[in-house]
Amino acid sequence: MVATISVRFIRMLTLLFGLSILTFTLVHLSPIDPVNAYVGGDGSASPEQIEKFKAYWGVDQGLVQKYGSWAGALLEGNFGTSLLYRAPVIDIIQSRFLTSLALMGTAWVLSGVIGYALGVIAAMNRGKWIDKIIKWYSYTLVSTPIFWMGLILLIVFAVWLKWFPVGLAAPAGVMESEVRWIDRLHHFVLPALTLSILGVANVAMHTREKMIDILNTEYVLFAKARGESSWQIFKNHGLRNSILPAISLQFAYFGELFGGSMLAEQVFSYPGLGSTLTTAGLKGDLPLMVGIILISSLFVFAGNLIADVLGKVVDPRTREAG
Amino acid sequence: MQLVREGWNVRKKMVLMLAISLGFLFVLLLLSFTLSNDHLRLGAGAKNMAPSLSHLFGTDWLGRDMFTRTIKGLRLSLTIGAFTSLLSVLIAVMMGICAATFGKTADTVISWVIDLFIGMPHLVFMVLICFIAGGGIYGIVLGISLTHWTALARVVRSEVLQIKNAEYIQISKSYGKSAWYVARKHMLPAIFPQVMIGFLLMFPHVILHEAALTFLGFGLSPQTPAVGIILSEAMNHISTGKWWLVVFPGMLLVMVVKSFDSIGEQFRRMTEPASSHE
Amino acid sequence: MVESHKNALLKVENLSIGFSQYVQWTRKRIIRPIANMHVEIAEGEIVAVVGASGSGKSLLAHAILGILPGNAVCSGKISYRGEELTDQKKAKLRGREISFIPQSVNFLDPLMRVGRQVQIGLDKSKAKYKQEKLFEQYGLQKSDGRLFPFELSGGMLRRVLFATSVREGVKLVIADEPTPGIHPQALAEILKQLKQFAAEGAGVMLITHDIVSALDIADRVAVIKDGTTVEMANAAAFAGSGDKLQTEYTRRLWRALPQNDFDLEFRSRGGLKAWH
Secondary structure, three states: OHHHHHHHHHHHHHHHHHHHHHHHHHHHHOOOOHHHHHHHHOOOOOHHHHHHHHHHHOOOOOHHHHHHHHHHHHHOOOOOEOOOOOOEHHHHHHHHHHHHHHHHHHHHHHHHHHHHHHHHHHHHOOOOHHHHHHHHHHHHHHOOOHHHHHHHHHHHHHHHOOOOOOOOOOOOOOOHHHOOHHHHHHHHHHHHHHHHHHHHHHHHHHHHHHHHHHHOOHHHHHHHHOOOOHHHHHHHHHHHHHHHHHHHHHHOOHHHHHHHHHHHHHHHOOOOHHHHHHHHHHHOOHHHHHHHHHHHHHHHHHHHHHHHHHHHHHOHHHHHHO | OEEEOOOOOHHHHHHHHHHHHHHHHHHHHHHHHHOOHHHHOOOOOOOOOOOOOOOOOOEOOOOOEHHHHHHHHHHHHHHHHHHHHHHHHHHHHHHHHHHHHOOHHHHHHHHHHHHHHHHOOHHHHHHHHHHHOOOHHHHHHHHHHHHHOHHHHHHHHHHHHHHHOOHHHHHHHHOOOOHHHHHHHHHHHHHHHHHHHHHHHHHHHHHHHHHHHHHHOOOOOOOOOOHHHHHHHHHOOHHHOOOHHHHHHHHHHHHHHHHHHHHHHHHHHHHOHHHOOO | OOOOOOOEEEEEEEEEEEEEEEEOOOEEEEEEEEEEEEEEEEOOOEEEEEEOOOOOHHHHHHHHHOOOOOOEEEEEEEEEOOEEOOHHHHHHHEOOOEEEEOOOHHHOOOOOOHHHHHHOOOOHHHHHHHHHHHHHHOOOOHHHHHOOHHHOOHHHHHHHHHHOOOOOOOOEEEEEOOOOOOOHHHHHHHHHHHHHHHHOOOEEEEEEOOHHHHHHHOOEEEEEEOOEEEEEEEHHHOOOOOOOOOOHHHHHHHHOOHHHOOOOHHHHOOHHHHHO
């Protein structure tokens, strides 16, 4: 079993390696020359800074060497300097990281838990009203763009009802140190809600399908023949046979989550990594773009690895077979 | 055995849904060609009007009729959707077939590539590709198709692997038929339903992603009537209460996406009857 | 052999079961695997329900338990202890008064340890104790209780399935093909257990296509062909050349068995010569 996990881990490393090459190639295909952009922007860069910059990007070096020096720098944690903010990319990422994490983390947990519950309820009441409602709700939401959902929530809750603020992570014009925790929460609700609502639909649909499959198995038929009530069937058989795939799916969801956060953050002007990436992309700040992309990809790959491995580890049948 | 002519069953409902979805899309396309561009002229009409009979979706701050803008925008989305889906499907089918038929090494390599692309967070990479490709429709099409071919490729690969070892293929080969013949006459028809379903189901994804990209500001210039741009411009006017700029275009978009989704689903259920006997 | 003073426990009359299926995209049709089936079981009696595979025997069991699939259409009458067996009654009785021993090991939850699976439905406080006693009785180790279904051999799994049916107050036991592919020792054990159920006053329905073992313990035999009951005979009638059997089909069935020299029609027509 350890062998299986190691194999997959190594595979992930090779994929990350491939990813870095891919990104590197894309960067060098770009129409913007990072050095010129940096220098030409305004003349305030000192000769040393320009040299450091040139060294980082391997200007005047062969292609393979360029990759080598860049990859080496990456592994040391040097992601270069942002063109827009004139600060090390890694610092910018660090400062925005927590804000994004709070948003994505909450949406991840909420959509997982609520989605699972809804999926189970729908499957166990198949064909009845509640199932129809949940199905309709999920189907519609899955076709809805996240940002439109966000806009609607904005209109209803921030503009009409005025329950929540229109954007940002904290009240404007207030000093960083003076922002209260409750204010942060206040600004956080709508973006988090936006992200969660769509995630719930996805998880609910998948769970419902899986649950219906389980309810059609012979062992559930037998459980029924032995007089187990619906609740007992769920508690004894439904839960254990569906929870693992559900959790695996959650871990594979990281990618969608990050994409969604880009949109939600844009709608609410929430300063997380997502909106930073958008700004970087629009303004052509390559180092920052690449930095955020690599970090987020790292998370997504890790999530996929966990999803992959989790099933094998916990299922007693494969555990034995090793 | 006894044949039962039933009134209304689930299958019949499916056919109805299919007809409605197709009809809706057809009407939309028709409208996009017949609605006059007059409504789009700046200053042509009253500005900032709420929805009314003459302006179903209201007008925006430049006096343009929102209904016309939305419909034309959707046509653009559909066109981009068609190209992108086609490109995506082509890449997927190629990769899938190559992986399954060119030997173990090719399979390992291509599977690795598939895993690589599956692992990339979609929107993130689309932004990068779009940026690199210089924006515009070209960038969007490239960005979306290069990130979405993976799922279908996997399906094609597993289907081809399965039939490759089927008896009728072996027999065909033993008759001396070339690999090309086998591929054309046996494999393509066998994978066609799945490819069709994949193509149809890719549309909703593509349309949503295109809207997202244009909403963020990548790809198209602000004058193009794309739904994403309509919505992102509308965002600036929310606080002044012009809700119709957001609600209606979005709703129509949702309906379009849902129609494609529904068409794809019905198609899938009809070609895989085992999935519904209710 | 049927003692008339024994009370009728289960009476199935004119049972028909049909399923709706889609044919040609949107039209439905009904296929009817069971039509006009009847079976009677008295208290303390073992009735073997015998027939070829696919003749609808399992469906009979599922109908009595009330676990037919959603697209099933039933007609006919099933009475239990003199009263009609409605869906609500079935739900109340199954697992308690009516016990079911299923056909295959797929009926066990693959992710639950077998000991726990036997304990479901037993009174919480005595569940573990009872389960361990049952395992002992069937020759299973105490430690086997902690294993998962995939870790047990076929024979052990059959014994576990049996253990799940032992409940206090069980009045009707329906065993669906409990004996295929089992070695003689385990077979003897299972037949002994079924006899034990009957001796304690329960009625036993033994669904099987293995007539020989069935005749070992059955009091009466219901012969099923193509979803219909062809004959209900006493077990004793299955002797000699089968003269006491009422229908041609049953007689041929009996004579075709190995111990009766595979006496098929073909012989009676003059053997090999008939082929030319």
